Amino acid sequence: MAYVRDNKENMINHLQNIIPSGIHHKIEDWYSTYLSDRSIFMEDRSQYLAEVEELVEAMEEFKQDDNKLYLANRISFSLRKIREKNILNYLSARNILPKYGFPIDSVELITDPSSVETTFGQGELRLQRDLMQAISEYAPGSQVIADGKLYTSQYIKRPPQKVKEWDEWDFVQCENPECGHLNLHRHYPGAPTMDKCGICQHALSQQKVKTMIKPEYGFIISPEVKKAGSKKPIRTHRGDIYYIGEQKELLDERSLSIGLDLKSMSNDELAVVNNSQFMVCSSCGFSEVSSDFSKQKIKIHNAPNGRKCPNETFTRKSIGHTFKTDVTTLSVNDYLSWEQAYSILYAMLEGLSKAFLIERNDVDGTIDYIYSRSGNSSTRFILFDTVPGGAGHVRRLGKATEEEILDVFKVSYDLVKNCHCDENTACYSCLQNYRNQVMHDSLERRFAVDFFDRVFYDYEKFQINGVK
Numbered sequence: 288m289a290y291v292r293d294n295k296e297n298m299i300n301h302l303q304n305i306i307p308s309g310i311h312h313k314i315e316d317w318y319s320t321y322l323s324d325r326s327i328f329m330e331d332r333s334q335y336l337a338e339v340e341e342l343v344e345a346m347e348e349f350k351q352d353d354n355k356l357y358l359a360n361r362i363s364f365s366l367r368k369i370r371e372k373n374i375l376n377y378l379s380a381r382n383i384l385p386k387y388g389f390p391i392d393s394v395e396l397i398t399d400p401s402s403v404e405t406t407f408g409q410g411e412l413r414l415q416r417d418l419m420q421a422i423s424e425y426a427p428g429s430q431v432i433a434d435g436k437l438y439t440s441q442y443i444k445r446p447p448q449k450v451k452e453w454d455e456w457d458f459v460q461c462e463n464p465e466c467g468h469l470n471l472h473r474h475y476p477g478a479p480t481m482d483k484c485g486i487c488q489h490a491l492s493q494q495k496v497k498t499m500i501k502p503e504y505g506f507i508i509s510p511e512v513k514k515a516g517s518k519k520p521i522r523t524h525r526g527d528i529y530y531i532g533e534q535k536e537l538l539d540e541r542s543l544s545i546g547l548d549l550k551s552m553s554n555d556e557l558a559v560v561n562n563s564q565f566m567v568c569s570s571c572g573f574s575e576v577s578s579d580f581s582k583q584k585i586k587i588h589n590a591p592n593g594r595k596c597p598n599e600t601f602t603r604k605s606i607g608h609t610f611k612t613d614v615t616t617l618s619v620n621d622y623l624s625w626e627q628a629y630s631i632l633y634a635m636l637e638g639l640s641k642a643f644l645i646e647r648n649d650v651d652g653t654i655d656y657i658y659s660r661s662g663n664s665s666t667r668f669i670l671f672d673t674v675p676g677g678a679g680h681v682r683r684l685g686k687a688t689e690e691e692i693l694d695v696f697k698v699s700y701d702l703v704k705n706c707h708c709d710e711n712t713a714c715y716s717c718l719q720n721y722r723n724q725v726m727h728d729s730l731e732r733r734f735a736v737d738f739f740d741r742v743f744y745d746y747e748k749f750q751i752n753g754v755k
């Protein structure tokens with residue numbers, strides 16, 4: 288930090304050498320913004336320092352008590368992990384460096400448990416997914432068919448020896464219907480309780496606080512590999528996408544005449560959390576979908592290496608992770624059912640991808656509801672770039688004129704209006720795709736047809752009368 292501050296001239300010279308001369312005049316401004324207290328860089332830096340300080344304090348406190356030395360020890364491993372993070376990975380995860388082209392969020396379902404402790408052999412079957420998909424597809428209990436075999440995921444892979452601790456987060460959704468913010472805090476022994484919502488200060492229910500493991504080291508299969516039959520593999524779990532949305536970097540905010548409110552943000556935050564809960568052995572990572580509400584359970588089991596695991600106590604955990612990306616939201620002042628909203632959302636995403644020539648998998652979305660004090664509720668479509676850090680796709684929609692947005696909607700409309708499937712369903716030619724499989728039964732293309740019909744009608748009316 289001091290280096291960046293003290294070597295301003297030097298740094299600017301370097302930057303001039305690598306940046307096109309047409310924007311040289313902007314460097315100085317950018318430099319001071321970067322170092323100002325409110326820049327993302329400085330904010331992340333103070334967040335990082337605060338987190339380290341908090342952990343150090345908790346560790347020092349546990350050190351005073353001989354019976355709690357083991358807790359101090361656990362925190363020291365978390366601290367080491369945070370302190371020794373690769374700076375490039377850290378900066379790109381925080382969206383300070385572009386992440387495009389660095390698939391660092393990709394994880395593996397390891398199909399050869401014997402290879403876990405050695406390096407992975409060349410030419411072996413490798414099942415890989417980005418973390419967002421892996422959270423639903425590779426979670427313990429899920430099955431995957433590959434090479435004619437049926438694999439069942441069983442373990443959340445433990446961090447390597449020198450790291451020892453998973454990254455874990457306590458989380459709870461605010462119950463204030465006007466807010467619904469997902470509150471998160473790093474989980475460690477003695478972590479402070481989250482008693483108030485960070486956005487609206489509403490009291491948070493402690494019974495609802497859950498802890499999620501970020502499965503960044505991947506998953507390992509159960510040794511029982513079957514031959515793939517005609518049965519569909521089990522995929523019991525859905526990855527729920529939460530919009531954390533602190534909207535610190537608002538790029539645009541406006542009301543459209545077609546009855547939608549638009550907001551566009553860069554560097555906004557989302558969380559993907561598997562909607563099942565798991566009982567997890569913290570010693571070897573053995574995990575099972577939890578079928579009741581108990582906090583702990585006892586089970587004799589084997590570690591991935593096939594030997595009996597020394598630990599028999601399982602604790603309840605969720606699986607999830609958070610990421611930063613570009614987000615554009617469109618809210619409609621109306622309560623739409625879950626099925627309606629998702630049908631419309633996927634039509635919007637298809638339209639966006641076709642109209643702007645964006646790979647469909649590079650954008651995704653989720654929905655939520657906002658309730659106002661006056662009793663009104665609105666439905667919010669949250670569209671985001673799946674590339675962590677954002678690739679500028681939904682940002683284009685955020686910048687688009689009303690006519691351009693209508694053009695996108697016309698593409699969406701044509702797709703849902705002219706599809707040949709039953710209008711009370713959807714198919715792979717209209718709204719369905721591989722990634723939204725868990726939603727297939729809920730999608731009906733007529734919901735999207737009705738919605739866009741109304742949008743176009745409102746627009747015509749606005750053109751004629753000039754009123755909304």
Ligand SMILES: [Zn+2]
Nearest residue numbers: 461466484487
């Ligand atoms: Zn709240």
Ligand SMILES: [Zn+2]
Nearest residue numbers: 568570571596
């Ligand atoms: Zn175990």
Ligand SMILES: [Zn+2]
Nearest residue numbers: 706708714717
């Ligand atoms: Zn269809």
